Amino acid sequence: MANRYASLRSLVPPEHLKGKKSLSDLIEVAVNYITDTKKNIKKLGLQRDKLKMLSKSGNLSANVGSSSSYSPDLITVNPCSDGVEILISSFKEEGFPLSKVLVELLERGLLVVSCSSVKENESSLHIIQCEASGLKCNVLATLQKRLTDVVNLGCKTS
CATH class of the missing domain: 3.30.70 (Alpha-Beta Plaits)
Structure with a gap:
């Protein structure tokens, strides 16, 4: 089991683990990280679909793709x-x-x-x-x- 916790700890970015030493903290941080990553993937998927749709219709403008102007x-x-x-x-x-x-x-x-x-x-x-x-x-x-x-x-x- 210790190997699994070590493996989980290695998968979570270090900036999310600052000051978190207990196993319960590790699991909580990992769950939050996975949830945030799922949300980001969904958001990026919607952006991708939007860009594909606009690309097919020929209405892709130069400022659509930049994340700052999205x-x-x-x-x-x-x-x-x-x-x-x-x-x-x-x-x-x-x-x-x-x-x-x-x-x-x-x-x-x-x-x-x-x-x-x-x-x-x-x-x-x-x-x-x-x-x-x-x-x-x-x-x-x-x-x-x-x-x-x-x-x-x-x-x-x-």
């Missing part, structure tokens, strides 16, 4: 034949305020012609198509930032 929700706004297509990827368990997004679009004079949602496990993808003519790139970038604020902050500012 947010649970990702919004892309793309021009399409008669207006814009908005893709919202949400990885929050509780979801996000889709109604606030739709209100924001209406306030900006965009006519929502379709809104589709797909949910799998804890992630969801929303595709919103709006009619609008003559939108310029800077307007699309502003719209994307504004929708990101609405979704991530859940607040309404002008």
Whole structure:
């Protein structure tokens, strides 16, 4: 049994074991370490799936992959034949305020012609198509930032 405890101690990073000498402390630290590692693996798996999905749709932007700029929700706004297509990827368990997004679009004079949602496990993808003519790139970038604020902050500012 002593060999098993020694093996367990060798698997837990030293910074987690500081000042922990008893076997019960070792087991508690190991359980916490395993739980934290599982959470990190799940989070990284969701990020990977999100990046794969965006890569397939051709909407991968340069700042998505960096861990410092990662947010649970990702919004892309793309021009399409008669207006814009908005893709919202949400990885929050509780979801996000889709109604606030739709209100924001209406306030900006965009006519929502379709809104589709797909949910799998804890992630969801929303595709919103709006009619609008003559939108310029800077307007699309502003719209994307504004929708990101609405979704991530859940607040309404002008």
